[in-house]
Amino acid sequence: MFSEPIERKSVKVDLFDTSADVEVCLTESGSINTNIPEKVAIDPDEDVNDFFGKNEPKLYKFNGETDSGVSVEFQKTILGTNITLGPNGGLFVKEMSPAIMVFNSSENFPIVNSKVTVEFDFLCLKPTIPFIERSEPVTLLERDGWSISAESLEDREERVDLIKEYRRPLRTATLEVTQEVSGPPCIQVERALDTLGDIIELLSFVQGVKPCPFRARVTRIDGQETDFRYEKWITNYSKAVGHAFVGPRIVWSSDITQFLDEAYDDYAEGSRDRYRLNMVINWYLDALNNTRTIDAKFASICSGIELLAKRYSDLGPEHSATEDRIKHLVNELGVEVRDLAEFAGSFENSKLDDDEYANEYFHYQARQYVMHGDNLRIPSNGLFKDYEAGIRYFQRLLRNQLVDPGDLDKYSSLSELMPEDNRYK
Known part of the structure; x- marks a missing residue:
């Protein structure tokens, strides 16, 4: 299950002035896999030492477009290469490993005086710890200007069993941040991630495992589904599997929401840094x-x-x-x-x-x-x-x-x- 794709996309990418077809997929464990069917030559002006461990890895940014016309950014990308000998030989791109990918058809227009919902896919999040399996949404925390709710996947317990067995992060839940923030979709996602930062740390204590967001999507404005796509795949958010849900639990059921409500304000307003x-x-x-x-x-x-x-x-x-x-x-x-x-x-x-x-x-x-x-x-x-x-x-x-x-x-x-x-x- 860890390597199974959540989403696949075909993207036409500008690689060193060559238009290349790249297959990308996001997996259940939060990784981005790519496949480049045709060889693409590395720009001859590039320092070949960047690709053979003699220099610090160089991070690239590439732009592309999906088949449906959605613009795509590959951010903080490391390239894997191979060498072909002979008259037509050279150094070629074998794979791309972006830390972040952004799909955006919004034209970055500002969203003002509206409630915006950003949905996140999470690794290792158990928004409730019930006595019986269930997947209904639960409100984790509400404050002035924002609210956070989460819902377990229907097969969450099967997934948690895999986390226990393999000690590896796996998708278990979705979480929504509804906020009143002015700004384009990219700012909406960044502000939602900022809000979640303290919540994730507090949940890490009661879970014994650090929950990790790996996909963000702007889904609704004032309750209405968006007519554009803004989606961000994130692989560089810190992960910590802790006891992998094997250790004894220290909270049950509604304790999580009660704990967050009591702990959040002091934590966010000073004690975290102090x-x-x-x-x-x-x-x-x-x-x-x-x-x-x-x-x-x-x-x-x-x-x-x-x-x-x-x-x-x-x-x-x-x-x-x-x-x-x-x-x-x-x-x-x-x-x-x-x-x-x-x-x-x-x-x-x-x-x-x-x-x-x-x-x-x-x-x-x-x-x-x-x-x-x-x-x-x-x-x-x-x-x-x-x-x-x-x-x-x-x-x-x-x-x-x-x-x-x-x-x-x-x-x-x-x-x-x-x-x-x-x-x-």
Whole structure:
């Protein structure tokens, strides 16, 4: 399914002053594949070293047109080449790998004082996590001037099973942004992507997998279907498969919309940049990635927690010691840690009530062992338990950062986040 096409197009492209027929298709995994049936010679003025790894890859922009007359742009394109020897030999274009393609018949006219709907195809998006499979649209978030709704594909669960098995992104849902923005279709898409940026990062936390847009289409104006085509294929949006939906879920059903409604404003209006939360969430996704070793995942936990702790310390008491920074972070966010320290494999229970040892830094020995190679003996069972305690620690810190910890009862599972041994699940 990953390589199956969603859409195929035949495009006539101007390649180095040669009109070439190029077959392009967008796949279920969000990649753009091209086929050039006839040989096209590379411009002799081009530096051949660009094509043999001696220089940084050169990115090209090409223009073309579909059979129906829609203009096409190939943006940030890398060319694959081959050499033919003999009298008619030379360097020829074998394939094109554009990062972005744009199909546009709109003549870029401005859209003013209207509600514009931009539809996105998404990889790894589960807009609801229901107890039974369903695909009805759900409103994820509404704010002044825009709203976001999403709908799972009918065979979403089959697709999610493939993501679990192959640890690869796959199309699972469509999402619509309806907004009141003045500007031509290209601006409509860019503004919609800007709006989605914070939503995607927040969803990455509750999903454990980063959703990724890969096709955008301007579909409606004031509820009426457009009489033009503006479509953008995007392959360079960042992807992170995280636990590939294999890990334990931390939200259920309507928790997602409730979480977004509570977390979005503070996140978008300052805390994201103030505490580098987008970077912290990326460390969290790395820590969940079950294609990595336990040592690497544990190192990501440490890096993410310490980044957040440093930001809190830098904006407050400016502690220099890692332990002091983490204790300050835990105190500021009101996170319970005693049960995590009890569960951890490298923290002795006799230290729980000893002031000389910080429960908040229960993972200290495992951190030193993994991050710095200290001469410690930590058995694999102990490191696994430290990881399970650590990932719950990370989740509790992010949860309390993003939502009110005093009002967790309204969530069905965010309030729990208890450590457990998941090695054999």
